[in-house]
Amino acid sequence: MSDTESSARSHILNGIRRSLQRGPLTGEARHAVEGRLAAPPRGPDVARARLAQPEKIALFCQWAETNNATVARVAAGDVAGEVTAYLARNNLPARAVMAPSPLLDGYDWESQKMLSLRRGRGEGSDQVSITGAFAAIAETGTLVMASGPDHPVTLNLLPDTHIVVLREADIVGGYEDVWARLRERYGKNLMPRTVNTITGPSRTGDIEQAMELGAHGPRRMHIVVVRE
Amino acid sequence: MESTAHDFKSNVDSALANPNLQDSLAMLKVGFSERRRLAAERLPEFEVLRDRARDIKNHALANLDFYLEEFERKVIGLGGHVHWAPTAADARRIITDLCKSVGARTVAKSKSMVAEEIALNEHLEKAGIAPIETDLGEYIIQLRNEPPSHIIAPAVHLTKDQVADTFLEHHGPLGFTKRLTERNDLVAEARYVLRQKFLDADVGLTGANFLVAETGSSMLVTNEGNADLSNTLPKMHIVLATIEKVIPTLEDAAVLLRVLARSATGQESSAYTTLNTGPKRDGDLDGPSAYHVVILDNGRSSVLGTEMQEILRCIRCGACMNHCPVYGAIGGHAYGWVYPGPIGAVLTPQLIGVEEAGNLPNASTFCGRCESVCPVRIPLPKLMRHWREREFERHLTPKAVRQGLALWSFFARRPKLYRRLTGLANRVLSLFGRAQGRYDALPLAGGWTRFRDFPAPQAGGTFHAQWARHGGTRTRP
Numbered sequence: 001m002s003d004t005e006s007s008a009r010s011h012i013l014n015g016i017r018r019s020l021q022r023g024p025l026t027g028e029a030r031h032a033v034e035g036r037l038a039a040p041p042r043g044p045d046v047a048r049a050r051l052a053q054p055e056k057i058a059l060f061c062q063w064a065e066t067n068n069a070t071v072a073r074v075a076a077g078d079v080a081g082e083v084t085a086y087l088a089r090n091n092l093p094a095r096a097v098m099a100p101s102p103l104l105d106g107y108d109w110e111s112q113k114m115l116s117l118r119r120g121r122g123e124g125s126d127q128v129s130i131t132g133a134f135a136a137i138a139e140t141g142t143l144v145m146a147s148g149p150d151h152p153v154t155l156n157l158l159p160d161t162h163i164v165v166l167r168e169a170d171i172v173g174g175y176e177d178v179w180a181r182l183r184e185r186y187g188k189n190l191m192p193r194t195v196n197t198i199t200g201p202s203r204t205g206d207i208e209q210a211m212e213l214g215a216h217g218p219r220r221m222h223i224v225v226v227r228e
Numbered sequence: 229m230e231s232t233a234h235d236f237k238s239n240v241d242s243a244l245a246n247p248n249l250q251d252s253l254a255m256l257k258v259g260f261s262e263r264r265r266l267a268a269e270r271l272p273e274f275e276v277l278r279d280r281a282r283d284i285k286n287h288a289l290a291n292l293d294f295y296l297e298e299f300e301r302k303v304i305g306l307g308g309h310v311h312w313a314p315t316a317a318d319a320r321r322i323i324t325d326l327c328k329s330v331g332a333r334t335v336a337k338s339k340s341m342v343a344e345e346i347a348l349n350e351h352l353e354k355a356g357i358a359p360i361e362t363d364l365g366e367y368i369i370q371l372r373n374e375p376p377s378h379i380i381a382p383a384v385h386l387t388k389d390q391v392a393d394t395f396l397e398h399h400g401p402l403g404f405t406k407r408l409t410e411r412n413d414l415v416a417e418a419r420y421v422l423r424q425k426f427l428d429a430d431v432g433l434t435g436a437n438f439l440v441a442e443t444g445s446s447m448l449v450t451n452e453g454n455a456d457l458s459n460t461l462p463k464m465h466i467v468l469a470t471i472e473k474v475i476p477t478l479e480d481a482a483v484l485l486r487v488l489a490r491s492a493t494g495q496e497s498s499a500y501t502t503l504n505t506g507p508k509r510d511g512d513l514d515g516p517s518a519y520h521v522v523i524l525d526n527g528r529s530s531v532l533g534t535e536m537q538e539i540l541r542c543i544r545c546g547a548c549m550n551h552c553p554v555y556g557a558i559g560g561h562a563y564g565w566v567y568p569g570p571i572g573a574v575l576t577p578q579l580i581g582v583e584e585a586g587n588l589p590n591a592s593t594f595c596g597r598c599e600s601v602c603p604v605r606i607p608l609p610k611l612m613r614h615w616r617e618r619e620f621e622r623h624l625t626p627k628a629v630r631q632g633l634a635l636w637s638f639f640a641r642r643p644k645l646y647r648r649l650t651g652l653a654n655r656v657l658s659l660f661g662r663a664q665g666r667y668d669a670l671p672l673a674g675g676w677t678r679f680r681d682f683p684a685p686q687a688g689g690t691f692h693a694q695w696a697r698h699g700g701t702r703t704r705p
Contacts, residue, residue: 043483217453
């Protein structure tokens with residue numbers, strides 16, 4: 001940090017302390033905020049985020065559809081078939097870019113002779129992407145995507161159509177359950193580069209406050225929920 | 229941006245006489261505000277969540293230095309950079325230098341009110357760097373060379389037909405020569421034009437809804453996905469955020485997210501809520517190789533510890549303006565600077581001075597709807613009253629108003645005289661106006677009667693007289 005930068009930093013921090021009429025936090029006060037960071041208090045309970053698993057799954061599907069996604073619930077053996085059928089139903093090309101994820105590789109793509117798959121990141125010319133999801137939130141019908149070598153962020157954003165393969169066990173109640181899973185996977189205080197939480201296709205209300213789909217991200221989102 | 233807040237009165241006159249604006253504003257009443265009501269009703273815990281949201285922001289503000297340092301530590305730990313900007317000029321210099329350091333020619337910008345506050349676009353242009361607004365509303369007003377008129381819907385003052393004309397004018401040279409009439413076609417055309425600009429941009433610049441101290445993440449809430457393209461495709465991502473955006477933990481973010489989207493647009497959740505933490509990691513196939521956060525003060529630290537501190541809780545949802553009868557009549561541009569509506573009436577005098585913007589806090593009926601819908605329960609009418617008092621103290625109030633108030637206070641402090649005079653006035657006005665029931669002109673009341681009739685008092689005397697006659701008594705505390 002240069003001298004200018006370090007003086008700008010202390011200028012702001014000291015300004016804050018002067019206004020709050022105290023110096024840097026020490027002793028008991030510091031202990032209290034450190035404790036709050038180490039063990040974050042949860043907000044008020046939201047009843048709809050605390051359902052039993054079957055109701056969670058149903059609520060997720062309901063909100064996802066309300067938010068203009070489509071949902072299909074299939075057995076693991078039918079995932080690849082559902083993807084091909086969805087593309088055909090919507091007159092989309094049987095060609096997609098898929099996240100290089102071992103989990104997705106586990107489905108029987110070989111059975112779909114007409115489907116051509118490329119594995120990698122999204123490009124501007126891609127029509128359809130297929131990804132998994134780190135988790136999904138029942139409370140609002142929201143998908144949670146964690147970036148990494150097995151899930152490039154561009155796949156969530158660039159193609160016109162985003163197909164998401166979601167395992168039932170990955171559907172949780174509320175945001176707090178997602179944070180718990182992130183801490184478990186990446187370690188406390190550590191996060192992947194990007195966590196996208198996505199609720200339905202891209203949209204905008206910027207012209208006359210009327211919601212229109214497909215602003216910059218996908219116009220269509222299809223969620224394949226894998227039954228267990 | 230250059231403020232025209234001192235011209236508030238003439239701004240209002242032009243707003244009221246603008247038919248396109250009036251058509252657009254009429255939609256506001258049935259749009260965002262009705263959807264917010266329904267969303268709040270669907271979530272039984274909404275009011276408790278608002279209480280907690282207020283408490284979280286209060287806690288963060290009381291420990292702001294600590295949480296900012298924590299945030300910085302986490303960002304650096306993950307390979308990002310934090311820059312501290314006491315003033316708008318500092319932030320502009322830092323951002324321009326960062327853009328130059330990668331030889332940037334274009335910057336993909338995702339809507340940021342703070343960037344408007346520091347007039348970033350003009351400065352980037354002067355440095356030979358083209359800022360490209362990618363939020364649809366911001367893109368439209370950038371083409372039209374207008375400032376935003378709403379903090380979450382910058383083009384809310386425009387009708388679909390105006391957008392169609394703007395696109396025809398600017399996209400025509402790119403080969404789009406058909407004037408569009410449907411909203412979805414307009415959205416699709418903007419998407420097509422902007423997609424290539426995203427792919428070509430050297431730097432992505434976004435604001436932040438929250439900075440999470442626990443993880444060093446910047447959190448962004450959008451519907452379009454433009455912020456996500458801005459922070460993923462270019463090789464450098466710059467986050468511009470002000471000091472009061474920092475919150476302690478992800479759990480706190482969950483509470484704030486639950487009230488934010490519902491208050492703003494009446495959605496259960498916005499389409500995209502994104503946490504960005506540092507640059508691209510080893511093995512990642514996409515993402516920026518450099519991640520910078522510019523933390524701007526621009527006068528906010530001096531608001532802490534004052535009676536205005538509560539304004540720093542604001543999470544910029546726009547509910548106060550969606551529900552404001554004054555905003556609903558005049559729109560955002562009349563307020564003359566970046567932040568319109570009740571929040572603007574309180575924040576603008578704070579940020580650019582009561583001398584410039586002293587009129588804004590007067591633009592309120594004190595109906596209290598803004599406070600009643602604010603997700604973090606900011607007492608906006610109380611804070612506007614504060615500015616009215618400051619304006620009066622500094623003798624910025626017009627002479628006629630001051631003299632009128634002095635005259636009134638002379639009589640108000642002499643109750644017997646006051647009652648005799650008002651009783652007389654009441655009888656006179658009643659005598660001459662009873663037949664018609666109203667006055668369309670009155671001496672000394674031209675400011676009122678020019679726009680509406682003045683009701684003639686009906687029989688029965690003044691309120692004081694009637695109160696006494698009905699046996700009303702005075703209660704003393």
